[in-house]
Amino acid sequence: MKLQRSRIAALFATGAALVGAALLQAPAQALPQAPQAPQAEQAVLATTFEDNFDGPAGQAPDSNKWRYDIGGSGWGNAERQYYTNSTRNSAKDGAGNLVITARKESGGFQCHYGTCEYTSARLLTAQTFSQTYGRFEARIKIPGTQGVWPAFWMMGQGGNWPNNGEIDILENIGREPTTVHGTIHGPGYSGAEGIGAAYQSPNGVPFRNDFHTYRVDWSPNVITWYVDGVQYQRRTPADLGGDQWVFDRPHFMIMNVAVGGYWPGYPDGTTVMPQQMLVDYVRVSTLDSSGGNGQITGLAGKCLDVAGANSADGTTVQLYDCNGTAAQSWSRPGDGTIRALGKCLDVANAGTADGTRVQIATCNGNTAQQWSYANNDIVNRGKCLDVTGNNSANATPTQIWTCGGGANQKWTIT
Structure with missing residues (x-):
């Protein structure tokens, strides 16, 4: 028709x-x-x-x-x-x-x-x-x-x-x-x-x-x-x-x-x-689309990590050697969020500009905490989760950035 x-x-x-x-x-x-x-x-x-x-x-x-x-x-x-x-x-x-x-x-x-x-x-x-x-x-x-x-x-x-x-x-x-x-x-x-x-x-x-x-x-x-x-x-x-x-x-x-x-x-x-x-x-x-908690690995095989295993709102999410701790154990409960330490992966201040810092924060249902995952990209409102400066050193912070297909924006969820 x-x-x-x-x-x-x-x-x-x-x-x-x-x-x-x-x-x-x-x-x-x-x-x-x-x-x-x-x-x-x-x-x-x-x-x-x-x-x-x-x-x-x-x-x-x-x-x-x-x-x-x-x-x-x-x-x-x-x-x-x-x-x-x-x-x-x-x-x-x-x-x-x-x-x-x-x-x-x-x-x-x-x-x-x-x-x-x-x-x-x-x-x-x-x-x-x-x-x-x-x-x-x-x-x-x-x-x-x-x-x-x-x-x-x-x-x-x-x-x-x-x-x-x-x-x-x-x-x-x-x-x-x-x-x-x-x-x-x-x-x-x-x-x-x-x-x-x-x-x-x-x-x-x-x-x-x-x-x-x-x-x-x-x-x-x-x-x-x-x-x-x-x-x-x-x-x-x-x-x-x-x-x-x-x-x-x-x-x-x-x-x-x-x-x-x-x-x-x-x-x-x-x-x-x-x-x-x-x-x-x-x-x-x-x-339940998560299959349980698991690591998210990215640049140089390192893990997405909550800095200092600190569950406080605003704690930076960074790249770090994989170590199996709770700070690197992420779940996707099926509501669009990605969670660790009881908090949600969050774009600071709900920003959309390139370079806006990524952190953890209390889950609140807003769009700054809604992520999709496809083709190894983790995306929020059209921007990709990105390792700042394409730097694989431990403690490099993450941010959102226009998706470009680089290795610093590619992630594997296990």
């Missing part, structure tokens, strides 16, 4: 605050993969976000976890709904579910085309929670009628779409009752070039008939999609045809029900309203 779709800037209205722009983009180009052997699943380490939507019927979702997009701009896809923060459009049902309801309206809101014909809700965690890597899952009963478009997806923090990435965990359109989609978007593969795949109901029963669990497992350089525990797609940088893999930074979650748009088409005489998406739970966990 090839659709010419545009993405425009939009603002999230989250209470009184405004945050960066993000719009859902359909899997305009689903690239089939050769049959894949299911990959061994990684162990879950810890739950970092969970909402089971317990509470009385009519109660709004937890504002400490979820905020709202509000408006009827069309959201870059000429959608017809006005997103509200009203409990008419998103509320608990008293049975442990959040219900997002798309309704036909006779007035009350203005949309890009005039008086809005529909209302719905779009909830997000941009101001409350984001994470790099891990398991992101939700148990959902989707709606289904012509012109309705339910989704559970993620956007990279910062609002710079598509450069910060988009991971679509679940999308469905009403005219495809037995098909769901998973897709990624980034620079060079956004809009009509999004890379994804479809999953067909194994028994031919429409997905709207029951709850299903939709999930991605996301690790450095690999994203894997599942429905009800069945793996149906796995993407790596090799799938991008040389374009940049941008899935190495925190993403936040979004769930919504759109009405109309270029991809699903528009309601017609067969459309039944209202339509409801029921969400039983949303859960995020860290994954």
